[in-house]
Amino acid sequence: PSKAKSRRQRWDVRPSEMANNTLNPIRAIVDGMKLTPNPEKPMIALSIGDPTVFGNLPTDGAVLQAMKDAIDSQKYNGYAPSVGYLKSRQAVANFYSCPEAPLEAEAIDLAISVLCNPGDNILVPCPGFSLYKTLAVSMGIDPKKSWEVDLQQMESLIDERTSCMIVTNPSNPCGSVFSKEHLQKIIKGCSCSSMASLSSDVPILSCGGLAKRWLVPGWRMGWILIHDRNDVFGSKIRQGLVKLSQRILGACSIIQGALDSILNNTPPSFFSKTISFLKTNSEICFNELSTVPGLNPVMPSGAMYLMVGIDMDRFPDFKNDVDFTERLVTEQSVFCLPASAFEYPNYFRIVVTVPEEMMVEACSRIREFCQRHNRASSTESTDLDH
Amino acid sequence: PSKAKSRRQRWDVRPSEMANNTLNPIRAIVDGMKLTPNPEKPMIALSIGDPTVFGNLPTDGAVLQAMKDAIDSQKYNGYAPSVGYLKSRQAVANFYSCPEAPLEAEAIDLAISVLCNPGDNILVPCPGFSLYKTLAVSMGIDPKKSWEVDLQQMESLIDERTSCMIVTNPSNPCGSVFSKEHLQKIIKGCSCSSMASLSSDVPILSCGGLAKRWLVPGWRMGWILIHDRNDVFGSKIRQGLVKLSQRILGACSIIQGALDSILNNTPPSFFSKTISFLKTNSEICFNELSTVPGLNPVMPSGAMYLMVGIDMDRFPDFKNDVDFTERLVTEQSVFCLPASAFEYPNYFRIVVTVPEEMMVEACSRIREFCQRHNRASSTESTDLDH
Ligand SMILES: Cc1ncc(COP(=O)(O)O)c(C=O)c1O
Ligand SMILES: Cc1ncc(COP(=O)(O)O)c(C=O)c1O
Numbered sequence: 172p173s174k175a176k177s178r179r180q181r182w183d184v185r186p187s188e189m190a191n192n193t194l195n196p197i198r199a200i201v202d203g204m205k206l207t208p209n210p211e212k213p214m215i216a217l218s219i220g221d222p223t224v225f226g227n228l229p230t231d232g233a234v235l236q237a238m239k240d241a242i243d244s245q246k247y248n249g250y251a252p253s254v255g256y257l258k259s260r261q262a263v264a265n266f267y268s269c270p271e272a273p274l275e276a277e278a279i280d281l282a283i284s285v286l287c288n289p290g291d292n293i294l295v296p297c298p299g300f301s302l303y304k305t306l307a308v309s310m311g312i313d314p315k316k317s318w319e320v321d322l323q324q325m326e327s328l329i330d331e332r333t334s335c336m337i338v339t340n341p342s343n344p345c346g347s348v349f350s351k352e353h354l355q356k357i358i359k360g361c362s363c364s365s366m367a368s369l370s371s372d373v374p375i376l377s378c379g380g381l382a383k384r385w386l387v388p389g390w391r392m393g394w395i396l397i398h399d400r401n402d403v404f405g406s407k408i409r410q411g412l413v414k415l416s417q418r419i420l421g422a423c424s425i426i427q428g429a430l431d432s433i434l435n436n437t438p439p440s441f442f443s444k445t446i447s448f449l450k451t452n453s454e455i456c457f458n459e460l461s462t463v464p465g466l467n468p469v470m471p472s473g474a475m476y477l478m479v480g481i482d483m484d485r486f487p488d489f490k491n492d493v494d495f496t497e498r499l500v501t502e503q504s505v506f507c508l509p510a511s512a513f514e515y516p517n518y519f520r521i522v523v524t525v526p527e528e529m530m531v532e533a534c535s536r537i538r539e540f541c542q543r544h545n546r547a548s549s550t551e552s553t554d555l556d557h
Numbered sequence: 558p559s560k561a562k563s564r565r566q567r568w569d570v571r572p573s574e575m576a577n578n579t580l581n582p583i584r585a586i587v588d589g590m591k592l593t594p595n596p597e598k599p600m601i602a603l604s605i606g607d608p609t610v611f612g613n614l615p616t617d618g619a620v621l622q623a624m625k626d627a628i629d630s631q632k633y634n635g636y637a638p639s640v641g642y643l644k645s646r647q648a649v650a651n652f653y654s655c656p657e658a659p660l661e662a663e664a665i666d667l668a669i670s671v672l673c674n675p676g677d678n679i680l681v682p683c684p685g686f687s688l689y690k691t692l693a694v695s696m697g698i699d700p701k702k703s704w705e706v707d708l709q710q711m712e713s714l715i716d717e718r719t720s721c722m723i724v725t726n727p728s729n730p731c732g733s734v735f736s737k738e739h740l741q742k743i744i745k746g747c748s749c750s751s752m753a754s755l756s757s758d759v760p761i762l763s764c765g766g767l768a769k770r771w772l773v774p775g776w777r778m779g780w781i782l783i784h785d786r787n788d789v790f791g792s793k794i795r796q797g798l799v800k801l802s803q804r805i806l807g808a809c810s811i812i813q814g815a816l817d818s819i820l821n822n823t824p825p826s827f828f829s830k831t832i833s834f835l836k837t838n839s840e841i842c843f844n845e846l847s848t849v850p851g852l853n854p855v856m857p858s859g860a861m862y863l864m865v866g867i868d869m870d871r872f873p874d875f876k877n878d879v880d881f882t883e884r885l886v887t888e889q890s891v892f893c894l895p896a897s898a899f900e901y902p903n904y905f906r907i908v909v910t911v912p913e914e915m916m917v918e919a920c921s922r923i924r925e926f927c928q929r930h931n932r933a934s935s936t937e938s939t940d941l942d943h
Contacts, residue, residue, distance in 0.1 A: 184672070184760065184789055184790055184791075184793075184794055185793065185794075186671050186672075186793050186794050186796070186797030187670060187671055187672060187673055187674050187720075187797065188674050188675075189670055189674075189801070190670065190671045190796075190797030190798070190800055190801050191797065191800075193800040193801055193803065193804055194800070195800075195803050198803070219636075221635045221636045222635075223634045223635035223636075224635055226631070229631055229634075230631075230634055235628050235629070235631075238628050238811070239625055239628060242621050242624050242625060242628075243621070245612070245615055245616075245621075247775060248609045248615075248616055248772065248773045248774070248775055248776070249607045249608075249609035249610055249774060249775050250605075250607045250609075250774050250775050251775050280804060284573060284575055284576065285572050285573055285576045286570070286572075286573060287573055288573050288574050288575075289574075305803065305804065306804060334573075374570065386634065387634045388634070388635060388636050389633060389634055389635050389636050389637050389809070389810025389811070389813075390634070390809055390810060390811060391807070391808070391809050391810070392809075403570055404570055405570075407570075407571065407572050408570055408571075408572050410572070410576075411572030411573065411576030411577065411579075412576070414572075414576055414577075414579040414580070414581075415575070415576050415579055417579065417581050417584070417691065418579055418666060418691065418692060421777070422777070422809075423775070423776055423777050423778075423808075423809040423811075423812065424775025424776060424777070425624070425775070425776060425809075425811075425812075426809065426811075427775075
């Protein structure tokens with residue numbers, strides 16, 4: 172028939188627009204880097220935001236036991252409701268009696284998916300974790316940039332197609348933690364000028380998960396908390412979340428089954444140990460790099476990252492932060508992510524979850540590298556850098 | 558500023574198009590049913606396609622052990638590559654040395670996402686599992702209907718926007734298994750007339766998973782096998798799958814870590830036990846309902862479902878299959894899914910994974926129900942139903 176004629180004559184299977192539009196800025200940058208370590212020095216990767224890679228930060232025994240109990244019970248092998256077991260959701264609700272906002276990828280995907288249409292824009296932190304851009308662009312949403320404190324810029328970016336603003340707290344890659352006052356200003360900013368009367372009822376979808384806090388990022392267990400005292404979302408957004416959750420039928424049932432026990436039985440000492448480890452390592456790193464001419468580390472107050480500014484003027488050997496970090500691998504076998512990956516050039520990000528001795532060694536190699544390439548005269552550098 | 562003026566003056570947070578377009582036909586139908594069981598008879602649910610609900614079909618001990626080993630190893634807590642651990646992928650590749658096609662929701666989402674754009678259409682089985690329609694419609698894709706054998710109809714439905722055809726084998730809800738010959742005809746049909754020269758190289762994305770075969774559907778572990786001997790997909794579709802996998806960062810790392818051992822250590826007797834149980838239960842159900850005037854069960858040869866045709870003429874008390882199954886709950890506390898949920902009216906689907914004595918009891922209640930409502934004269938029914 173004539174219809175058949177119009178068919179493609181040769182196979183020409185092309186990936187969908189969505190696949191084509193799914194871009195991971197970190198991969199785009201890292202895949203373009205020549206990462207050939209110095210064969211004389213063992214590689215130290217300070218690049219991966221995964222606290223488990225070196226084995227020095229195991230999760231708590233109570234978490235493992237909760238999982239084994241869930242497996243042995245044989246009660247969590249079947250399909251869970253797509254929104255999750257009621258018991259697990261209650262456990263999360265109980266655990267978060269005060270607003271907190273850790274972050275989880277699949278929950279974020281859901282949260283963005285329910286709020287945004289193609290052609291909408293969303294405000295994302297800059298510097299900021301690339302996943303938001305990846306998810307947004309793959310859905311035809313245009314991420315405008317906003318910075319953690321610049322409320323005026325934030326206001327100027329909001330228009331009638333702005334469907335949401337993403338706040339990452341603590342920040343990746345900055346390790347910064349917003350004060351309560353600053354968070355309140357952001358919320359006020361969201362509801363500024365024409366929306367002034369709405370300041371008290373900005374609704375929030377807060378995405379959280381086990382990943383970083385319980386040190387099991389691979390388990391892919393997350394949740395969305397709805398903060399919406401004045402019922403701005405109404406039932407429609409909630410129904411939208413339920414519907415979207417049915418597309419993929421929810422998180423792994425075993426981990427859901429273990430969640431109640433994980434949340435309730437992990438001893439507080441587990442969290443304080445993790446935090447004190449991160450603090451110590453951050454201080455080592457900050458103190459070491461503070462005295463390296465040409466580098467400006469920023470002390471973090473949360474998360475597991477530390478940003479280091481590079482005085483590019485002093486390092487004429489390198490075009491930019493990508494070049495700088497690439498050569499740091501070639502010469503010193505130390506790999507840090509260039510902050511261009513977070514749309515924040517002239518910085519690099521250090522992950523502070525590595526074992527202490529590795530952190531010390533990495534810092535001393537970074538110092539050696541910088542001394543070698545720093546082209547400022549020695550007197551000048553002495554003047555400027557204490 | 559004037560820009561601010563154009564902002565919405567009241568909060569009006571609406572769910573996205575995608576959320577609005579995510580519809581689960583089963584839910585749409587079931588949520589509309591009045592399901593009030595007869596208080597004098599305990600409820601028997603033959604509706605849920607989950608083999609674990611009654612505890613009579615536990616997964617194998619080797620599967621549980623593999624999970625506990627993966628947990629104890631503490632090697633699978635970190636982020637896995639978004640496409641999965643190499644070791645796990647190799648285990649799947651080894652296990653499927655011959656083409657097979659079990660099905661998994663998230664894998665299906667990926668497979669559809671990589672091939673289809675809004676405005677495209679896809680061919681789905683009718684009757685067929687509703688998830689495909691849910692996923693497709695939520696992405697703005699128009700699912701045209703095709704039936705398992707009607708190759709001519711299939712051909713007539715293909716046009717230049719047809720991006721793929723979904724084959725479910727064995728079928729849900731039919732429990733039918735296509736013969737090798739029939740599958741080959743389908744493939745030939747895909748490449749018919751103007752595409753005749755391509756018949757040998759129809760590329761296939763085969764979605765599989767642990768769910769039904771290992772009796773752990775809640776674990777959400779699936780995979781996509783690429784059958785593409787003549788490299789029709791090329792690297793672009795593969796890259797598209799990789800990119801899309803980065804949106805959600807892959808399946809739970811613990812289960813991935815256990816996968817090799819699950820695939821290799823589950824004894825063959827586990828599968829044969831499951832299959833012989835399903836066969837026995839299907840026979841009980843088929844034999845019982847075959848002798849019920851007005852019902853026409855279809856013996857399945859795979860999966861865990863059995864379809865039963867209803868001679869609606871004989872049951873003037875009921876408008877349709879939805880009405881019929883609703884009243885079956887009210888009177889007999891037996892719940893079967895009306896096949897309208899699979900776009901196949903005048904049938905209902907029975908899940909045959911329930912314990913044998915429940916199956917027997919359910920069949921006798923269905924008989925009682927049909928006898929009560931069958932309005933054909935007794936002689937007529939004797940004539941027609943042996
Ligand atoms: C800011 C931010 N958002 C989201 C994610 C993804 O988190 P999860 O592993 O909980 O999905 C990360 C991971 O590092 C992150 O830093
Ligand atoms: C035909 C079909 N496709 C997909 C699914 C979803 O399968 P899974 O649980 O493996 O994601 C089912 C579940 O019953 C099904 O019957």
